[in-house]
Amino acid sequence: MMHDHYTNAYLAEILSKAHNVAIVGASTNDRRPSQWIAGFLLGKGYHVFPVNPLHAGETILGRTVYASLADIPEPIDLVDVFRRSEYLDSVVDEVLAMTPRPAAIWTQLGVRDDKAAARAEAAGISVVMNRALVSEYPLVYEATHRPHRDGPAHAA
Incomplete structure (x- = not known):
């Protein structure tokens, strides 16, 4: 996949299907x-x-910080990466080792590394790079509150 542009439908699908989100590079600041x-x-x-080995065991906004993705005790739907591009390949390694992925x-x-993204995509994982998740979130509302042909808007 080319990562210079994403359709709104692609972004909305990722955000609307995610429930458990790991934040790699989470900060206590x-x-x-x-x-x-x-x-x-x-x-x-x-x-x-939150995932940050320097703060494992601490809390961020009341949530326990984990040292690695492997330490999270629940399945993760979306990994949100706040690490520099040169670390994305190692994050993909961690993701590929997860069960379930x-x-x-x-x-x-x-943050962008096309080779790391290609490895994740080859394993069936969708990838979005160099995008502010918070800026794209309104697409979820749009995707789940579209009006029916015969009636008012609804929540999916």
Whole structure:
């Protein structure tokens, strides 16, 4: 897949099907975007699992921080990556070792590694790179609240 553009349907499908979200590179600093996204996702009803080996066992927004993706005790649907591009390949290694595997990997603005993405996609994992998840979230509302032909808008 080319990662220069994503359809709204592709992004909405990933976000609307995710329930458990791991945030790799989660920060205990409330001025960091990873913490803002964690709070945003918690507010939208997602189950958030912060991942940062430097803060394992601590909490971020009341959620236990895990050292690695393998330490999370529940299946993960979406891995949201807040690490630099040069670390994405190792994150993909961790994702590919998970059972069950997440449906998708999402990397935040400025994070892109096409070779790592191709490895994930070859394993059936959807990938979004260099996109702010919070900016795309309105697509979920749009996808799940479209009006029926014969009636008002509804929640899916």
